[in-house]
Amino acid sequence: MEDLITNTTNFVVRERYLSAIEAFIDQPVVKVLRGMRRVGKSVIMRLLIERLLNRGIPSANILYINKESLAFDAIKDYRDLYRYAVDYFKAASTGRTYVLIDEIQEIEGWERAVASFLADGLGDVVISGSNAGLLSSELATLISGRYVEIPVYPLTFREFLTFRHAPQEKLDKEDRTEAAAEAEAEFKNYLRYGGLPGIHQLPFNDEILFSYLNAILNTVLYKDVITRHKIRDASIFDKLVRYLFDNVGNITTAKKIVDYFKSQRIRTSVDTILNYISYIEASLLIDRAPRYDIKGKRLLEFSDKVFLSDIGLRHGLIGYREKDINGLLENIVFKELQARGYKISIGVIDQLEIDFIAEKQNEKKYIQVCYGLGSEAIIERVFGNLEKIKDNYEKMVISMDRFFPAERNGILHRNLIDFLLGE
Known part of the structure; x- marks a missing residue:
């Protein structure tokens, strides 16, 4: 099939994702790539197809469906999907078959078809979607325990x-x-x-890239939020998006947002704001990090911090502002930790904040992020907050400083760029 032999010479291989998929290839589990639109899921699938072809799998044994292409517009629901796959593989050679479906959430009831693929042994299944709730519907129980989720990030x-x-x-x-x-x-x-x-x-110039990024943001908001959830008050929704993007790394509560809107003579309710935020989060445009009381060992309710999946989208919407540098650096560290597989929360100790508690299996790190350690007051505040934590887990300050000592009172210091290029 011509689609399968697209030239991938200019594609950049993101090995972490391909390796994660290949670890489960030919295993009886659905491989689920979940990530915001335009993070590169389709390219990862194309590169996977190339590797399958290089292994000697005949092209007739590989079905690739991209629901962003009009070529597959006729596949509306699970019945269409199942019939299409069965008909396609009638021409397959003997041996293993593979089904790869991009943006599968556009197919109504897709879970039924995928469950049937598994039951009938129709093929090894790899799917992608750009919705956080992809596997949380009642129908998703049809493949419960038979899938592995691979998050794809910018x-x-x-x-x-x-x-x-x-x-x-x-x-x-x-x-x-x-x-x-x-x-x-x-x-x-x-x-x-x-x-x-x-x-x-x-x-790489502002006019071209900010226009491109703003177009992507508008597509995600329209297709994955406004249309999907039938939002009627687009004006309030637009103002909420701008508010969230403008307050990256800040504590965000629905009550605080409603009060701000009220000060701007905009009437809305806490329930409306909570619903809209949940829709935006489901589109994978934002992440919410809960706050955790380190001494009390409990999560604090209703006071999450919001981070963006991609800070470039923010600048496409409201422009780049140097004064927001600390929040932007926090966002970058948050996404890096997320890509490394950490579960992240915001620490609170004696009413003071620890930017990140990063946990993975038996590993835990406490991290503070700031632009520069240019005064004794900043040094005392940033390191002092960490010194209040009395356990033996790693504690680290990350800043743009290149010539600050590597350690202070047992607390590490890392240059931000060195941290990002480390493992």
């Missing part, structure tokens, strides 16, 4: 450098000063334009 800074043709080996050259300067220059681009792969096909 580019990490390390991946960003690869897309910019500045791989790690280049930055490891002998001239460390030159390498650091190159990484710092690219970090400014990353901070400004974010990590969506598509930006690397365009010239």
Whole structure:
């Protein structure tokens, strides 16, 4: 099939995702790629198809359906999907068959078809979706216990450098000063334009990239939120999106937002705001990190912090503002920790805040993030908050400073760029 042999020469391989899928290939579980639109799920699928073909799998044994293509517009529901797959594989050779479906949430009742694929042994199944609730519906119980979820995120800074043709080996050259300067220059681009792969096909200037990013944001908001949830008051919804994007890294409560809107003579309710935020979160545009009382060992209700899946989308909407640098750096560290597989919360101890508690299996880290440690007052505040925590888990301050001591009273310091390029 012509679709399967698309030239992938110019595709950048994101090995962490391909390896995660390949670990379960030919196993009786559905591989689910979940991520916001335009994070690169389709390219990952194309590269997976290329690897299957290179293994000698005949193209007739691989079915790829991309629901963003009009070629598959006739597949509306699970019945259409099942019939299409059965008919397609009538021409298959003997041996294993593979079903890959992009943006599967556009197919009504897709879970029934996928459950039937598993029951009938029709093929090894890989699907992708851009909705957080992809596997939370009642129908999803049909494949409960028979899927593995692989979250796909925007580019990490390390991946960003690869897309910019500045791989790690280049930055490891002998001239460390030159390498650091190159990484710092690219970090400014990353901070400004974010990590969506598509930006690397365009010239790096504000007018072009901010327009592109704003178009993506509008597509996600319209297709995945306004249309899907039948939002009628688009004006309040638009103002809420701007509020959330403008308050990245800040404590956000529905009551606080309603009070702010009231001060602007905009009438709405707490329930409406809560619903709208849940819709935006389901589209994977934002993440909410709960606050955790370190001494009381309990989650604090109704006071989450909001972070963006991609800061470039924020700048496409409201522009880049240097004064917001601390919140932007927090957002970058949050997404990096998330990509590394950590569960993240915000720490609270004696009414003071710890930016991140990052946990994975038996590992825990406490992390503070700031732009610079330029005064004794800042140093005392940032390190002092961590010193109040009396357990033995790793504690770290991350900043843009390059020449700050690597440790202070047992608390580590890392330069932000070095942290992002580490493991």
